[in-house]
Amino acid sequence: MRAVTAVAYVEDVMLVDRCLTGEPAATRELFRKHRARVHASLFRVLGGNRDMDDLLQDAFLQVFQSLKNWRAEASLSTWIDRVAVRVAYRYLSRRGRQVITDPMSDEDAAIATSGEQPGARRQLARDGVKRLYLALDALSPAARLAFTLHEIDGRSLAEVAKLVGSSQTATKLRVWRARKAVFAAAETDPVLREFIAPLAIPNSGSVVVSFDTTTSRTDDKEAS
Amino acid sequence: MKLVGRIPVEPLSDERLTNIERRIVAGAADALATRSRESRWGTFAFAAVTIALVAGAGLVGWKLRGGAEPPVVAEAPLTIDSAASATSSTMIDIGDAKISSELGTRFTVTRPSSGVVIAMARGKVGLEVGKRGDRDPLIVRAGDTDVIVIGTQFTVDYDGHANVDVRVTEGKVKIVRAQQSVVVAAGQAWQSTRGTIALAEAGPSGRPLATTGTPTRTADVVIPTEANVGLRDRTAKVPDARTPTTGITGSNARNINTAEVTRQPVPLGTPHAQLQADVLTKMRNLPIQPAVAVGNLEPTRSIAVLRETSLKTGPEASAAFYSIAVLQHTKLGRSGDAIATLDAYVRRFRGGAEYKAALWLRVRIKCLQAVDDHCRQAAFTYAHEDPGTRAGELASTLSTMTSD
Numbered sequence: 001m002r003a004v005t006a007v008a009y010v011e012d013v014m015l016v017d018r019c020l021t022g023e024p025a026a027t028r029e030l031f032r033k034h035r036a037r038v039h040a041s042l043f044r045v046l047g048g049n050r051d052m053d054d055l056l057q058d059a060f061l062q063v064f065q066s067l068k069n070w071r072a073e074a075s076l077s078t079w080i081d082r083v084a085v086r087v088a089y090r091y092l093s094r095r096g097r098q099v100i101t102d103p104m105s106d107e108d109a110a111i112a113t114s115g116e117q118p119g120a121r122r123q124l125a126r127d128g129v130k131r132l133y134l135a136l137d138a139l140s141p142a143a144r145l146a147f148t149l150h151e152i153d154g155r156s157l158a159e160v161a162k163l164v165g166s167s168q169t170a171t172k173l174r175v176w177r178a179r180k181a182v183f184a185a186a187e188t189d190p191v192l193r194e195f196i197a198p199l200a201i202p203n204s205g206s207v208v209v210s211f212d213t214t215t216s217r218t219d220d221k222e223a224s
Numbered sequence: 225m226k227l228v229g230r231i232p233v234e235p236l237s238d239e240r241l242t243n244i245e246r247r248i249v250a251g252a253a254d255a256l257a258t259r260s261r262e263s264r265w266g267t268f269a270f271a272a273v274t275i276a277l278v279a280g281a282g283l284v285g286w287k288l289r290g291g292a293e294p295p296v297v298a299e300a301p302l303t304i305d306s307a308a309s310a311t312s313s314t315m316i317d318i319g320d321a322k323i324s325s326e327l328g329t330r331f332t333v334t335r336p337s338s339g340v341v342i343a344m345a346r347g348k349v350g351l352e353v354g355k356r357g358d359r360d361p362l363i364v365r366a367g368d369t370d371v372i373v374i375g376t377q378f379t380v381d382y383d384g385h386a387n388v389d390v391r392v393t394e395g396k397v398k399i400v401r402a403q404q405s406v407v408v409a410a411g412q413a414w415q416s417t418r419g420t421i422a423l424a425e426a427g428p429s430g431r432p433l434a435t436t437g438t439p440t441r442t443a444d445v446v447i448p449t450e451a452n453v454g455l456r457d458r459t460a461k462v463p464d465a466r467t468p469t470t471g472i473t474g475s476n477a478r479n480i481n482t483a484e485v486t487r488q489p490v491p492l493g494t495p496h497a498q499l500q501a502d503v504l505t506k507m508r509n510l511p512i513q514p515a516v517a518v519g520n521l522e523p524t525r526s527i528a529v530l531r532e533t534s535l536k537t538g539p540e541a542s543a544a545f546y547s548i549a550v551l552q553h554t555k556l557g558r559s560g561d562a563i564a565t566l567d568a569y570v571r572r573f574r575g576g577a578e579y580k581a582a583l584w585l586r587v588r589i590k591c592l593q594a595v596d597d598h599c600r601q602a603a604f605t606y607a608h609e610d611p612g613t614r615a616g617e618l619a620s621t622l623s624t625m626t627s628d
Contacts, residue, residue: 019252022252022253022339022360024249024252024253024359024360027248027249027252027253028245028249031244031245031248031249032245035241035244039233039236040233043231043233043234044231044233048234050552050558050561050564050565052234052236053236053240053243053244053560053561056236056244057244057247057248057251060244060248060252061248061251061252061255064248064251064252064255065255125230129231129232132227132231151227151228152227152228152230152231153228154228154229195230196227
């Protein structure tokens with residue numbers, strides 16, 4: 001495992017060096033290597049929206065503009081993720097928290113959620129995603145980032161804290177507030193309630209209990 | 225986390241990814257060029273002083289000799305700053321491109337990494353550029369407009385302020401301005417005031433320019449390359465402006481072209497290119513309107529309003545969906561987004577009231593970018609959906625056209 005990490009590290013360093021010499025093939029290689037992960041993270045933070053192409057482009061252009069500043073202390077992928085998170089944060093701040101969902105996203109969500117989910121369940125999943133992101137639009141950019149990176153993108157609180165550049169306690173608090181806001185929205189929205197059913201608890205008191213349990217597990221994992 | 229894996233990520237199509245990759249590769253090269261310019265500022269300043277001194281010495285020598293005109297380009301360690309004199313034109317071969325410049329043109333050539341940046345101050349240049357392959361792009365920078373060369377023959381006319389006129393006679397170029405990019409293919413022109421138009425529509429060239437030719441006499445100059453910063457070297461030839469060059473004759477050590485070349489207007493291309501340009505002009509003349517009146521609202525606000533309607537079902541949603549694509553294309557200039565919207569429309573509203581119009585808009589967007597497989601495919605689909613109409617006939621013609 002260690003050897004693989006070392007190899008990956010050396011490969012990253014060499015790739016960055018090649019990029020810095022202006023080799024187009026290296027630029028392409030770096031983009032192809034990281035585009036899927038960066039796109040998935042941006043998508044999970046912002047939902048499907050028409051600016052996704054521009055955002056992905058902005059993120060990588062910023063990566064290449066700042067590549068000379070990469071000190072090889074953090075892994076390249078973490079560093080790139082940090083740049084992407086900054087791009088998402090700026091986008092959310094600029095848009096006044098409102099993200100205009102791409103008209104394509106419904107269709108593609110339907111395609112992506114097909115498989116074993118037939119008819120009504122697929123529709124529910126599609127509507128649920130839409131309602132969830134509508135609820136997230138009401139959050140502050142920082143809270144939305146923390147919530148989506150932790151709850152949807154599946155990153156640990158420690159990792160999220162590093163990416164957004166704040167303390168783990170502040171990140172935990174933001175996630176908690178965001179969850180509270182999502183559950184509050186779910187109380188008046190049966191579709192959202194149904195979608196987050198595995199998380200949903202009938203009253204807000206239980207929500208807190210649920211959150212505490214979840215974060216404790218995460219923290220235990222991180223500690224171990 | 226219970227939501228992990230429950231939000232499916234909408235995949236990006238290969239076409240979108242390829243477009244993003246191209247823009248990133250070009251942008252990364254540009255970023256590197258900017259950095260190189262910044263980091264080599266001291267050397268650049270030294271080079272500029274050297275140019276001024278050598279040019280001054282040349283001018284003094286010419287005055288003493290009583291010659292006709294001073295040499296137009298002097299030796300420079302990093303850059304060439306070529307200002308054509310009042311009565312002559314220049315032809316420079318920098319190895320991977322031939323640059324001809326018209327009267328009173330001023331531009332600077334730099335070589336960041338393996339690319340070439342030709343920064344114009346004013347005037348008109350004509351270029352013949354070979355395929356770049358994996359090398360960094362050749363970029364002609366006219367004010368805030370970048371013309372990124374894919375391997376082609378074209379002219380750039382820049383008045384030194386805001387007006388840029390690009391005419392492509394072979395191959396294709398990409399133009400980047402205000403973070404928007406457009407590909408201009410052979411038979412097309414792009415003007416900063418009008419966008420992409422057919423070459424025939426662009427009107428006569430203000431200053432006709434011969435893009436190939438052999439200067440009467442040449443003077444050696446060192447073209448800036450990595451050699452000047454420790455890599456490799458190149459020598460190019462420029463005309464000695466002391467000899468009139470209206471009818472260009474003679475020989476050149478690098479530009480082996482013995483035929484006499486006189487100044488010609490920019491050619492409109494082959495009959496095929498002309499036919500293509502005509503079809504595209506006719507296509508452009510067919511009006512495109514949103515299916516829903518949007519009044520005087522800002523396009524982004526209109527789209528936000530229409531989006532609410534588009535989430536419903538039925539004719540209202542169909543009209544709104546189509547209108548979003550029209551606004552994205554015509555008002556925001558976001559053709560990629562418009563294509564994505566139209567693709568989604570075609571999937572969702574097959575047979576809807578705006579179905580044919582959506583197919584036509586796809587043809588228009590794709591074919592105005594380039595007459596390639598995407599264009600022909602869209603045109604073929606439309607021609608079969610709407611035969612016998614004017615648009616259908618244009619699409620039918622486009623579907624059988626060969627590549628640029």
